[in-house]
Amino acid sequence: MENLAKQKIIEDLLPQKFGKQGTIWVIGLLVLCSIGFYAYCRQLYYGLAVTGMRDYASWGIYISNFVFFVAISLVGSLITAVLRLSDVHWSTPLTRIAEIIAVSAITFASLIIIVDMGRPERFYNLFLYGRLQSPIIWDVIVISTYFIISLLLLYFPLLPDLKIMIGFKERNGKWLQKLYVFLGSFWxxxxxxxxxxxxxxNILAITIIPVAFSIHTVTSWLFATTYRPGWDSTNFGAYFISGAFLVGSGGVLIAMYVFRTHYKxxxxxxxxxFDRMGKVVVLLALLYLYFNVNEFLVPAFKMKKSEEHHLLGLFTGEYAPIFWFAISTAxxxxxLILIFKKGRKPKAAFVAGILVVVGSWFKRYxxxxxxxxxxxxxxxxxPASYKHYFPTWEEWAIAIGSLxxxxxxxxxxxxxxxIVPIHETIIETESNENETHL
Amino acid sequence: MKPLLKPKAMKMKHIYKNLIIILGFLPIALMAQKTEKENLVVGVRYFNNNNKTHHLVFKTKSKVNGKFKNIPDIQLAVYITSDATKANLIGTITTNDVGDAVLLIPPAAKTEWVKSPNQTFVAVSTATKQFDESRGELAITKAKLQIDTVEGKIVNAKLVALIDTVWTAIADVEMQLGVKRLDGVLSVNETPTFTTDSAGGTTAEFKRDSLPGDSKGNLVLVASVLDNEVYGNLTAELSVPWGSKFSHISNFDHRTLFARRGHSPIWLELLAYSIVVAVWGIIIFLILQIRKIKQLGAV
Structure with missing residues (x-):
């Protein structure tokens, strides 16, 4: 009986070939990536002049995209580390989803920073001649560290599953079998x-938490260590981390729904x-809302002359539509959706997740x-063009291509x-059954 | 005999003829308007520095749309005495991009300079496409400004002018008494300007006690008459040990958060490197654990 249940779990959770929908989805993504790559080639050829960035708006959607990617990557540490160390077991099927979101997001965070550079061939100078005093160097160090830790956190729990998958030689095909053997034949x-x-x-779960906090705190310091209206805040680290956990959790809600429905x-x-993840998102959204109130209400109460233009631009001016859209959707x-039990049903939670992610992207902008x-x-x-910023089609194409x-x-x-850990699911099912028998 | 053209047609022909004549002359009239040159103003100022060097400062400007605009690249021939002949030429100079030019009065001008207690300087601009030749003139009476101190930090200044070969004290001339600071002069006390008495002198108490001087505490006192119609600009300087000793301590190239690469504070280096070593030590340890798992699998 036990073996039958085990076989069923393995059968259900083994990776599946792309169906018709999956193939269309992959082709669609490849097309977007290709357009982005073409736009990047144009940017390489003509320089950053093809973007809408000028002397004042020298950071545009590339950097907002970078902050978004770094933010969403933090979910790996939340689901895998924080919940694991808190002895929360319901999150087990979500750990791999969270970790792969973290790895892919941090990879593209690194790439988008290179895209933002006018002379990417000089990137190595950052390592050769970087100043230790600069938060940019801290960001480079912490991003590469977080990437390696996330990869390890993805790899270690995967080892028992690799052993299982190696057993399905015919189903895997030649190349996949070779890959599985290379990665896990020794298990x-x-x-x-x-x-x-x-x-x-356990060591990784403990290590990744301070590294994850550092990665987004340092990203916030890229702004907060610069004396400018809107960035001159001592609160930025906590504000960024709370926002990062929120967008990451929103991303997990979307991925949960997509994988659940597509792979049955x-x-x-x-x-x-969904119910529990929904509650987590509500908690994080309330926390992020609290930090937003702090970030905007206090400066607005004082309305210092130097910040007035910036704040009014957000509240009632040029950026008001995006600002209120971001606050309400993120x-x-x-x-309002997830606070109710019905709102934490899969479909409603999926919609809430999309709202969180889309709103959060605009919040970074x-x-x-x-x-x-x-x-x-x-x-x-x-020139008048320096006073406004609107991304060019190349910037949109590259940003969308990176997403x-x-x-x-x-x-x-x-x-x-x-995408759901097979071995851990079997172990948990068995232990649940044992508990039931007892 | 019947006329060849009807009266109305003849009238039209007459109008066309006039129009052709007007249109033909219009460009010529416009060109004539264009060639009308603007007025160039040449300003001349005289400076006597510490009774040692003398120089002239010139400014070329012109009225454009009701406002004066500095005119650059104007060549000026400068003469001593109002007789602008080649024999009295003391130099030629071209104004810079803001219409300024400076000319030191050369030693060669001494023969003419000593002839009279009053002196005239003339600057004549070379005609250009835009401007006709213009002339600026300045007449001055030779004067000297002297500065001295008495005990108790009192500053004395005296103005004398050459009147009929005799240096005579000049009363009722406004002057400033101050201390030389970076790019300016700070008055010796709260009074901004002083006026000479019948003996040509003026006195002021030095009240700037806490001023930093050089490494020995020296300050430079300055007496100056500015843009006087008769005497021009006169200054006299005197170094006095009335300041506090100041030695500049430079933070440049020290280990600071704002220093260059490789000059970060030791505490930051210790902190950053120890975190990096600790975290990457853990990562290396974990990678070695994979190796260990591999070895266990091989057994």
Missing amino acids: KNTPAQFKITDKAI LEKYITDMH MIIPI LIVTPTLLHPFLPMYDV AGALLVITFFARIFP
Whole structure:
């Protein structure tokens, strides 16, 4: 009986070939990536002049995209580390989803920074001649560290699953089989091996939390260490981290729904998971809303002359539509949806997740660009185009291409590896059954 | 006999003829308007520095749309005495991009300079496409400004002018008494300007006690008459040890958060490198654990 249940779990959770929908989805993403790549080639050829960035708005949607990617990557540490160390077991089927979101997002965060450079061939100078005093160097160090830790956190729990997948040689095909053998042929399910992986995962779970906090705090310091309206805040680290956990959790809600419906994983990613993840999102949205109130209400109460232009631009001026859209879609509406039990049902939670992610992307744009267009010293004797920023088609194509690229990494990962951990699910099912028998 | 053209047609022909004549002359009239040159104003100022060097400062400007605009690249021939002949030429100079030019009065002008207690300087601009030749003139009476101190930090200044070969004290001339600071002069006390008495002198108490001087505490006192119609600009300087000793401590190239690469504070380096070593140490340890798992699998 036990073996039958085990076989069923393995059968359900093994990676599946792309169906018709999956193929269309992949082709669509590849097309978006190709358009983005073409736009980037144009940018390489003609220089950053093809973008809408000028002397004042020197950071545009590339940097907002970078902050968005770094933010969403933090979910890996939340689901895998924070919940694991808190002895929360319901999140087990979501750990791999969270980790692959983290890895793909952090990969594209690194790439989009290179895209933002006018002379990418000089990137190595950052390592050769970087100043230790600069938050940019801290960001480079912490991003590469977080990437490696996330990869390890993805790899260690995958080892027992690789062993299972190697057993399906005919189903895998030649190349996948070679890959599985390369990555995990040495795994023999011995207690000594399990002991080492458990220890390694625990160490990683502890290590990734300060690194994750550092990665987004340092990203916030890229702004906060610069004396500008809207960025001159001591609160920025906490404000960024709370926002990052929110957008990451929103992303997990979307991925949960997509994988559940597409791969028919209703038994493994259940309504209970949506219910609990929904509660997590409500908590994080309230926390982020609290930080937003702090970030905007206090300066608005004082309305210092130097910040007035920037704040009024956000509240009632040029950026007001995006500002209120971001606040309502990233926080208020998702709270209103997910606070009710019905709102935490899969479909409603999926919609709330999309709202969170879309609103959060625009929130990052609002953090980066309006500040640059409201410097302390007035803009004087500059061309009219310097006073406004609107991304060119190349910027949109590259930004959308990078988002498509991140989704492509997740898609291919789910095609190659089980998106819900097989071995851990078997163990948990068995232990649940044992508890029931007792 | 019947006329060849009807009266109305003849009238039209007459109008066309006039129009052709007007249109033909219009460009010539416009060109004539264009060639009308603008007025160039040449300003001349005289400076006597510490009774040692003398120089002249010139400014070329012109009225454009009711406002004066500085005119650059104007060549000026400068003469001593109002007789602008080649024999009295003391130099030629071209104004810079803001219409300024400076000319030191050369030693060669001494013969003419000593002839009279009053002196005239003339600057004549070379005609250009835009401007006709213009002339600026300045007449001055030779004068000297002297500065001295008495005990108790009192500053004395005296103005004398050459009147009929005799240096005579000049009363009722406004002057400033100050201390030389970076790019300016700070008055010796709260009074901004002083006026000479019948003996040509003026006195002021030095009240700037806490001023930093050089490494020995020296300050430079300055007496100056500015843009006087008769005497021009006169200054006299005197170094006095009335300031506090100041030695500049430079933070340049020290280990600071704003220093260049490789000059970060030691505490930051210790903190950053120890975090990096600790975290990457853990990562390396974990990678070694993969190796260990591999070895266990091989057994």
